[in-house]
Amino acid sequence: MRIAVLGAGVSGLSIAQLLNNEFEIDVLEKKEIHGGIARTKSVDGFAYHTVGGHCFNTKYDDVRDFIFNKILPLEEWNKIKRNSRIRFYDYEIDYPIEFSIRQIYQHDPELAQKLTFDFINAVDDGHYPNLEEWFRKKFGNAFAEEYFIPYNTKIWNNEPNKMSHLWVEDKLPIPNKKMFFDGLMANMDDNMPHFEFYYPKSNNQNTFIDALAHNLNILYNFDVQSIDYDSDSKKWAINNDQEYDLIINTTPLNDFTQALTQAPDYIKNSAQLLKGNGISNVLWKTKPTNKTWTYIPNNDYLFHRYIHIGSFNIPNQNYATSEVIGKHTFDEMVNAGKKDSSLLTPIDYNNSDLAYVVFDDNYKKATTDIKNYIDSIGLYTLGRFGEWQYYNMDVCIKKAIDLADKIQNKMM
Numbered sequence: 473m474r475i476a477v478l479g480a481g482v483s484g485l486s487i488a489q490l491l492n493n494e495f496e497i498d499v500l501e502k503k504e505i506h507g508g509i510a511r512t513k514s515v516d517g518f519a520y521h522t523v524g525g526h527c528f529n530t531k532y533d534d535v536r537d538f539i540f541n542k543i544l545p546l547e548e549w550n551k552i553k554r555n556s557r558i559r560f561y562d563y564e565i566d567y568p569i570e571f572s573i574r575q576i577y578q579h580d581p582e583l584a585q586k587l588t589f590d591f592i593n594a595v596d597d598g599h600y601p602n603l604e605e606w607f608r609k610k611f612g613n614a615f616a617e618e619y620f621i622p623y624n625t626k627i628w629n630n631e632p633n634k635m636s637h638l639w640v641e642d643k644l645p646i647p648n649k650k651m652f653f654d655g656l657m658a659n660m661d662d663n664m665p666h667f668e669f670y671y672p673k674s675n676n677q678n679t680f681i682d683a684l685a686h687n688l689n690i691l692y693n694f695d696v697q698s699i700d701y702d703s704d705s706k707k708w709a710i711n712n713d714q715e716y717d718l719i720i721n722t723t724p725l726n727d728f729t730q731a732l733t734q735a736p737d738y739i740k741n742s743a744q745l746l747k748g749n750g751i752s753n754v755l756w757k758t759k760p761t762n763k764t765w766t767y768i769p770n771n772d773y774l775f776h777r778y779i780h781i782g783s784f785n786i787p788n789q790n791y792a793t794s795e796v797i798g799k800h801t802f803d804e805m806v807n808a809g810k811k812d813s814s815l816l817t818p819i820d821y822n823n824s825d826l827a828y829v830v831f832d833d834n835y836k837k838a839t840t841d842i843k844n845y846i847d848s849i850g851l852y853t854l855g856r857f858g859e860w861q862y863y864n865m866d867v868c869i870k871k872a873i874d875l876a877d878k879i880q881n882k883m884m
């Protein structure tokens with residue numbers, strides 16, 4: 473059986489690896505290189521992430537087994553401890569904010585008392601009409617107003633009261649009242665997967681990406697534009713050329729749906745309702761730091777976070793990216809960065825069209841209708857943009873493992 477995997481990012485490479493022994497797999501990739509948004513670019517002798525930071529960790533045993541036993545052995549990775557900070561007003565505190573009340577108290581006792589009072593008195597009735605209400609009910613009004621709403625308005629370029637909470641559960645530490653109280657008494661760590669993470673010993677994520685692409689048949693510069701089904705031959709034709717028995721998509725769901733030439737209008741219209749945000753960032757030479765991330769909720773400052781990617785390296789290097797939602801020019805970003813003396817020299821920059829999917833009011837119905845349609849025609853869609861989800865690499869890999877099982881059980 474001939475299978476086309478559309479897209480050679482982490483999702484496409486993972487599913488192709490998992491099925492490569494049993495089936496004839498072609499990976500069709502628009503760009504001249506594999507890795508998608510997880511790939512690094514080398515500048516100034518330093519491999520940096522043009523999109524995000526891409527450290528690896530997972531709570532899934534089967535993902536660990538696949539990556540460390542079949543792709544890149546554990547001894548090829550460094551284990552790094554997260555050291556994240558929040559720039560809060562004119563001082564810095566540890567991430568996550570809800571365990572940093574004692575640090576806030578040093579600067580602003582009244583605010584620390586208000587945050588504590590509101591957290592303890594928050595009532596979580598399990599009913600969340602929007603993301604803002606989710607923050608208010610989980611963390612109390614003061615945390616919501618002082619931190620979560622401003623930060624999330626920045627990173628989504630959208631007001632949290634116009635967004636759904638659907639993406640958030642696995643993304644944030646959510647302390648209960650006992651954990652919060654323990655955090656008031658002593659230093660506490662959250663148990664999120666990125667509390668510790670893995671980064672290749674080569675100091676370049678491409679070592680992992682290239683291992684994931686090893687031995688695959690990847691057709692580069694192949695831009696999938698049209699997909700047609702021929703009911704006589706029971707084959708799918710891509711760009712009126714290559715023919716396959718099955719297609720697994722990992723390219724953006726909106727574009728993929730438009731490429732399905734036989735899709736009904738209501739499905740193509742749903743695809744037009746899907747919203748996503750791009751990001752822009754600058755790579756900087758910085759003052760030395762051992763921080764891994766700095767979050768910046770303050771609305772007066774353009775960037776919402778720094779990723780100190782030099783701290784993913786051993787030995788540590790003095791580089792960071794500053795990240796902002798949407799398209800911004802190099803000059804605009806460099807000017808904004810002048811406000812921060814820790815950012816020394818701008819080295820490179822990048823704009824990406826799609827980094828985050830937006831969970832607005834159309835999200836649930838549009839994605840459900842499209843996925844039901846894709847299911848009904850016997851195709852599969854997978855990955856961060858293929859499923860239009862807020863997935864990290866490990867979740868993309870987990871979904872690939874589950875899908876490979878499903879296809880193997882069905883076909884063998």
Ligand SMILES: Cc1cc2nc3c(=O)[nH]c(=O)nc-3n(C[C@H](O)[C@H](O)[C@H](O)COP(=O)(O)OP(=O)(O)OC[C@H]3O[C@@H](n4cnc5c(N)ncnc54)[C@H](O)[C@@H]3O)c2cc1C
Nearest residue numbers: 479481482483502508509524526527696855856863864865
């Ligand atoms: C800012 C940011 C920070 C992140 N940080 C982390 C992190 O620290 N840790 C972590 O685990 N995850 C992180 N992630 C998530 C991680 O990047 C993704 O989960 C993962 O890389 C997505 O892989 P993918 O294959 O699903 O999508 P992509 O990487 O987008 O791959 C899709 C591929 O399809 C190709 N394609 C698109 N259109 C076509 C077409 N028409 N024809 C052919 N090919 C096409 C693209 O060129 C691309 O190669 C982050 C994401 C962002 C945006």
